[in-house]
């Protein structure tokens with residue numbers, strides 16, 4: 096058993112996962128186990144553009160997978176925590192970090208309970224990253240708003256995912272799992288939206304679709320959204 100599976104590479108035990116999470120974790124473990132590398136190794140190029148100029152701080156990579164973005168952040172001095180359902184993916188990330196002389200804290204956990212527990216302990220991040228995580232429509236608003244709530248004052252949120260217009264070309268075959276601008280706008284309480292636009296799909300694998308890119312910042316001095324939002 097690895098450090099990531101035990102959770103002892105991190106200060107806190109994983110909180111209880113939501114309904115259906117064990118099945119999801121099992122499916123992702125199987126997918127990662129089927130090949131030595133499932134997703135591309137290079138970090139997301141828009142993340143690199145946007146974050147490259149920021150001073151390093153504490154970052155969390157939600158649904159980090161094999162860790163291409165976590166590893167890049169760690170190489171830039173970010174104190175990075177990678178959270179994922181798949182222990183197989185995080186073992187791979189740990190091996191790559193070791194080989195590159197980098198450190199990334201890893202945690203096998205369900206994203207929303209993890210974020211809620213972190214925020215309730217008063218933990219916030221200078222950077223929250225979520226790349227190509229595609230929950231169903233019942234979970235997506237809660238996941239986006241939990242991700243937003245973990246952004247520290249002055250910190251940023253970066254989300255990229257397959258846009259609805261990618262249907263049939265890239266991403267999940269279920270249209271309800273694809274991103275549209277309005278869903279994102281509605282969910283990011285308390286953050287200032289700096290960028291909400293589409294780009295040609297570069298994705299986690301080669302594709303011919305369209306990605307939705309979200310870049311938002313929590314104004315300095317504000318931890319929660321205005322009343323009623």
Ligand SMILES: C[S@@+](CC[C@H](N)C(=O)[O-])C[C@H]1O[C@@H](n2cnc3c(N)ncnc32)[C@H](O)[C@@H]1O
Nearest residue numbers: 123134158159160179180181204205206226227
């Ligand atoms: C398409 S992969 C993207 C991996 C990585 N972000 C990248 O861009 O290379 C989606 C990842 O999200 C993780 N994931 C999906 N739902 C999750 C959940 N509820 N809790 C934790 N991880 C989740 C999966 O295990 C998988 O590794």
